[in-house]
Amino acid sequence: MAKRLKILAVHGVSRHPRGGEWESRWQEAINASLQRVDRTARPEIHFLNYEDIFDAREISAQGTLTAVGNVLAGGLVSLLRARTTPVARGAARGLNDVPDIVRWTAGMVTQWLGDSVVRRQTRQRLAAAIKDFNPDVVCAHSLGSLIAYDTFRDQRQVAAGLMQRRTFISFGSQLGNPFVKGQFAGRLEALDCHHWYHLYNPEDDVLTAPITIAADNFEQVNCRFDIAGFMDHDAWEYLRHPNVSDVVWSDLLSPARQRRQVRRARAELGPSRSKRRALLIGINHYPQAEMQLEGCVNDVYLMSEVLQDSGFREQEIRLVLDHRATAQAIRDRIHWLLDGAQAGDERVLFFSGHGAQIPDYGPDETVDRLDECLVPWDFDWSRERAVIDNWFHDLYSQLPYDVRFLSIFDCCHSGGMTRAGLGRPRGLTPPDDIRHRMMRWDVGKRAWLPRSLPPVNRSLAESRLRADYLGLSGVRRRRWVWLSAARWATSLIGCSGRRWRTFSIFT
Template identity: 50%
Template sequence: LIAYDLFVHPPQKAGTLDFKFVTFGAQIGNPTVRGMFGGYITEIGPQFWYNLYNQKDEVFVVSLRVPSQAYLQVETLFDEGHDAIGYLTHPNTVARVWRDIATSQAVPSQLTRRAFAAPQAVKKAARKPAPPRALLIGINDYPNPEDRLEGCVNDVFLMSSVLQECGFDAESIRVVLNERATAQGIRERIEWLLSDPVPGDVRFLYYSGHGAQIPGYGPGDTVDRLDECLVPHNFDWSRETAFTDDNFFDLYSQLPYETNFVTIFDCCHSGGMTRQGGAKVRGVNPPDDIRHRMLKWDIEKEMWVERKIDSPNRELETEFTGESKAKRRLGRAVNLRTLPSKEYDRARQQYKHKGPYLPMIYQACGENEYSYEYRHGVTSYGAFTYSLARILRRLGHQGRGITFSGLRDRIAKDLIELGYQQDPCLIGPGALCSQTVPWRGSGSRAEGKKK
């Protein structure tokens, strides 16, 4: 950590440093440590950085992605875990690091990369933005019959057709449905979605299914937060089968700032019910043993009440931590935003970055609202997704574009007209929310003025 800080801020009298930076068994990617640097790890200048990573090293070591052509993570798997000799003498280290340094290769050869680097860590030469890439997830057939939905698979096919009309290539859209959409299956496909990003890339994540919130645990195995989560097919209320922000913040929080990563979650996290008329809700209620962890007995009132949980950072806006200030909302990398505002701003200025990458996030409803299914004749869709697709198609036929914030407003209006009391949310970098949705031809015009 000291070496990283030194190389990011070399002494003024040091001149131009000529070195190769090699880290192994490093905790710099750990969320607690990254939070100290403002939540984002930057490149160290023109010098090349090799990070030796062993997934069996349990001494607070995690995988690290750095948005730089001068960075490479080398997989060095061995059983001893946190052992310097194991890292430094690993065959991949010898072939990928020491050989490169000995021959003074600034950037490793393509042949060596293919032979020794893990697929997600492959270091490629600089390239232009690739065609837009999308991952669409839909789950109807949950194991519990009471949890089954009707419109999620339809949503996926609807979104795929709309995206292709908007310029996405069919081969760049991947789909995972029902029993294949396990927690691990979703994680693996998101790794594909966000792999090898460069500035200007467009990546699109869509989820249609149940949402929930589960207790999160801190020191002493005590509940210290609530985590919003997606509900995979194999979900059983354990953290191993839930898909929380902890499952993928490491994949998006280090994206290049110029990457366009858009996420859409057509689900809710307020529990489930069926409203009058039969419209299903895309959220599930916790079983009583899980619910008990979030309650306490009020002796004076002689009733169960929600447990008060201290917020790790009350200065964060409710869009990140919810009304309770003790929730980790999806896609916000809250665990990297723990510094008080003044210290956070100081760290970002000192290390010359903007903090963790923040995706453009659409959620089908507000924090304490329900996301409903809509029945279009005899075919079910998510009410939010149906409105989204209808608006994009209508604008496409008219040859018009729309801003991200304008799209949210139009969907909200459409849902009211359909009779649904759900107010969709949009969070993202302020400057981007006022920009035109980039899924239309270059001749389209934005709806509304840019700020």
Template identity: 50%
Template sequence: MSTRLSLLCVHGVGHSEIDAEFRKSWSEAIIRAVQSVDQSLNPAIDFLSYDELFDKNPPNLVTYGVALAKLLASATVHGIGDLVAGTRSLEDVPTLIRWTAGMVAQWSVDEQLQTTLRNTVLDKLKSGNYDVVLAHSLGSLICYDTFVRNPNAIKDKVFVTFGSQIGNPAVRDIFAGRIKDLPCRKWYHLFNQEDRVLTYPLEIAADNFQQVLTPFDVPNDVLNHNATWYLSRPETVATVWHDVVPVPTSRSIVGAAREVARIDARPTRRALLIGINDYPDPANRLEGCVNDVFLMSSVLQESGFKADEIRVVLNERATTQGIMERLHWLLDGVRKDDERMLFYSGHGAQMPRYSPAGTPDRVDECLVPYDFDWTPEHAILDRQFAQLYSQLPYDSYFVAMLDCCHSGGMTRDGGPRIRGLTPPDDIRHRALRWEASEGMWVPRDFKPLNESLSKRRNGADYVGRNGATQRLGRGMALRTKPDKDYNKIRAELGHHGPYLPILLEACQEEQLSYEYRDGVTSYGAYTFCMAKALREQRGRGTNPSFQELSDLVTAKLRRLKYSQTPNLVGAREQLKAKIPWSMTEPARSERRAPRKRTVKRGRKRPS
């Protein structure tokens, strides 16, 4: 058995002002960690430097500003917004964040620089027989860009990314919205939630990928981005270093057995059902949402779901945190052919949002949790939601059924209740401007989120009628490039963009979603008709496609005189596919056989 261990280290934003002796500190941290596993092993440690390639063409403040605005717009969940709140200029932003944002921006727009950096990494790898590539911060982006385009370069090696911005939506947008798996022996992504240098968690549906949570909060360090802390964490030692340090065969067998057991225990089907009647404000309370949840749970169990595959969260427990925690339960660890179902019954809303520059620039659709207060911190927005679904395998099923509306509305006394909130006047003011020539308030003209997509016939399904609405479940933060550039990058990298869920929505963007009383029992009109349609079809021994089911529900709503038309969004081939629930195993196998081909074709563009 070989006892050698050779590592290549690729630093983040360099600059001697940050750490003049970073090679020494990295080496010491690595040696300590390795020798905590095997005291006799002295690893060979090498470094790749690239700062001079950036220094030849330093970015200006305009480039910094564009990059910082885009990154902050998508990455404030880890407290970065707190660091820049109240700053008057980019010079007030912490130096490391400015450097990182600026260098990422420079790298993202300079194709010649990208090519030079890739060649630099490839040349370095050819010069030594490395077992492990350790890449920090910006170095992780450079390495991933190299390996996704030159997969043989990382084959049979261990790839470790830490303090990395790869999962950041603004960075993923550079790669056409999706981070692919790599043919390395193992890819470890170390993530510290306290790291505020534009980092993000990352999920990849591959058995050779593992995200490792490495929490640390260094005293007097507001950024918590230090590479040596990542490398030295007990969680890193227990996973990365115990993996890469040569070990006796018996230990390897035990580790492999544990991994097999972990994979075998993975659930293949889950459903999360959310219902909120009792909002804190009595004026916002609904009647049928909890009934909807129990109705859908019964229908799903009749359709093949087991009771322990379904989780429910209701009323005061359905807070922002409570919903997000359960969404992680629903969507973490999804693999090929897995089935996931999200059902939401409650209020929806639209929130005009400010850009990091402090000006309104778009509208966000959101689900309204129990603790909703018209702030992004207490709403379920697509920017959080997309982080969970956009990396799902193309050949999995994730269905989101939303019985709510986002256009607002008021309930008339004695009339059916409406499942949407109208913004308070101060919030609504963000989306308006005064038209002096008409002497009236008119909608503000926002810049389109994606101009080429907004011009399509079905563009409103993705960016709203105003072209500037972040619609739930569409992943538009990962899809800002024009079609030509987006399609070019997808073709180069060999993927089809972010995963797109199958969205079953109660109504169109500007319509209202109503409640229905079945005798004295209230339900969502949409949910009631959906349950009826599913049960009727099963009673006939038929299994409709998602498109056929939506058409059946639409017809029922019209017969009940409801002026709401359900909306169906998803990849074309999946919408035509039979609903996977309550199918015999032969039928399930027949349904899945062609999907690997057709689903990928359908992912090429929203349809």
């Protein structure tokens, strides 16, 4: 006789009336998925609704978007543009350019994040439902997954052991989105639960993102699907995906010993891991003649010598040089470098090439800040062909605290600097249309002057989340070190070195 699973289902954004069609569709999908594993499975499902909490606050989704866009001065744009798809890129020119479901999702998510009463009441309702129904599994979609994570991380619920013997399934979730994650001190933590499965569909454009958590009780399950139209956010499609049967329900319906063996086998079938990894990137020969540099490839080889002198093996070091160092290639290899890192591992990232700042648009369609970036070989002054600091932060912020991570950026973070001589400045002069975004016309002086645009990443020292990010004493015990050859508003000049070869400031 199959175990009778008790499942608490938590809906996402948009309307989900009690007893509505969504409940029968979820029931149908869960039953079908479970019965692929065991035909006798008959789950008991309870549905949690929380829309009345939002309705009572009388705040419209669009109104919330406008207000938050003004207050955060661009934080919401990160939410709308985290994915580099045509839909997400449309948000760069205003909220009206994105589909209604994205605006509605952003509105409800932002309202929930910004309204302490709504957050407290949704936590209380979910915690009460778990205590009353006593489920084996909490299954939460979209905004429901944010409410669930917020509840499960509440220290009172952790102390009470709310989820200790239960399984959490998140899907269509915005938890991994940079803007949302920033509200949880920029980092998602493991949960005190039996197991957490995160169902992720790379085609889902409703502000979702993958999640990386180095914990034995966390697992991301690939649930790729591409239905007609766009968005691919449908809860029914997630719940009926074959991998949900093969991974999630197979685990939950198996004896504990067999479950551990299967999970161990899945981990062993994954990519091989090493305690040490290094990624060294150097670009001399950019496509445009005015972007050519000297010494960057020399830097990379010298860095490889230093690492091997320090105990790294040659197979633990990857090089990416010149035309092979495209934006996508660099991102892929940074994933290789950081994904799967565990406590005690050592990781080194070295970049020698151009750095730049890209003027970026805010929610009111005006340029209001600068994105700092590494300049890949195929750089074209767009975010898609740049390695943006926010993207990089999203990866390294999830590293375990005891990973030793050294990043060395041998490049400029500003453009427009030129200088004669042997050394070449490692900054770029933007094209005139890009440069116009960074300038203003001074009527009194009758001259074009630089605008005062702040960098996106500001100091955490004065943040209300300072303690969450940095610890009560101001310092988290993280073994991460960054070395930059130039400040965010300065340029770097190469220099001649040994044997008449050109090197840079670090080499």
